[in-house]
Amino acid sequence: MxxxxxxxxxxxxxxxxxxxxxxxxxxxxxxxxxxxxxxxxxxxxxxxxxxxxxxxxxxxxxxxxxxxxxxxxxxxxxxxxxxxxxxxxxxxxSPGIGEPLTLNRQYRKNIGREVAVMLHGGEIRKGVLEDVNEERIVISETPARKPKKNDPPAGPVEIPFADIKKTTIQVSFK
Missing domain, CATH: 3.30.70.1350 (Cation efflux protein, cytoplasmic domain)
Structure with a gap:
């Protein structure tokens, strides 16, 4: 104050x-x-x-x-x-599609959906939400650019909840 x-x-x-x-x-x-x-x-x-x-x-x-x-x-x-x-x-x-996920139960409900995860440092990681437990989430990351021939294969990425500032569902109209 x-x-x-x-x-x-x-x-x-x-x-x-x-x-x-x-x-x-x-x-x-x-x-x-x-x-x-x-x-x-x-x-x-x-x-x-x-x-x-x-x-x-x-x-x-x-x-x-x-x-x-x-x-x-x-x-x-x-x-x-x-x-x-x-x-x-x-x-x-109900929370709108743009509302950030705040509860573990909301994360579990959205397994299989595309998410954007903003980390406390400002970095944004995007990918499909694959798994959730009490300590972390796992996403299959979507590369920011088209992978080149020598790039290592993209795999699952673990992100601790302690590192997450905000997670939102990404809407796709494909």
């Missing part, structure tokens, strides 16, 4: 408490771990707070499934009056 910066106690108090309560209330709607929480963002406001939830599953989640969870959760949030009568916006959706 910068010198002279004043943090609103409303933001400090609400952010974590609301996120924890929403996480707790979501549990019955995750169908015994069929769905999983990718992220919950809470943007408190005196006028209209916003809760944005990203859910996924190993086989994907439909708009209808997100809408059903949103209706049930929204009703519960209104019943318990989480925002003390203030208006709020609730968004429940």
């Amino acid at each position: 910068e010198k002279g910066e004043v943090r609103s106690p409303f933001l400090l108090l609400y952010g974590m408490e609301v996120k924890e309560k929403v996480t707790e209330l979501l549990q019955p709607y995750l169908n015994e771990d069929q769905y999983f929480i990718v992220d919950i963002q809470v943007s408190p406001s005196r006028n209209r707070s916003k809760i944005a939830i990203l859910l996924d599953s190993d086989t994907g989640i439909s708009i209808e499934e997100c809408a059903a969870i949103s209706r049930k959760l929204g009703n519960q949030l209104e019943e318990i009056d989480l925002f003390n009568g203030a208006a709020f916006i609730l968004e429940v959706s």
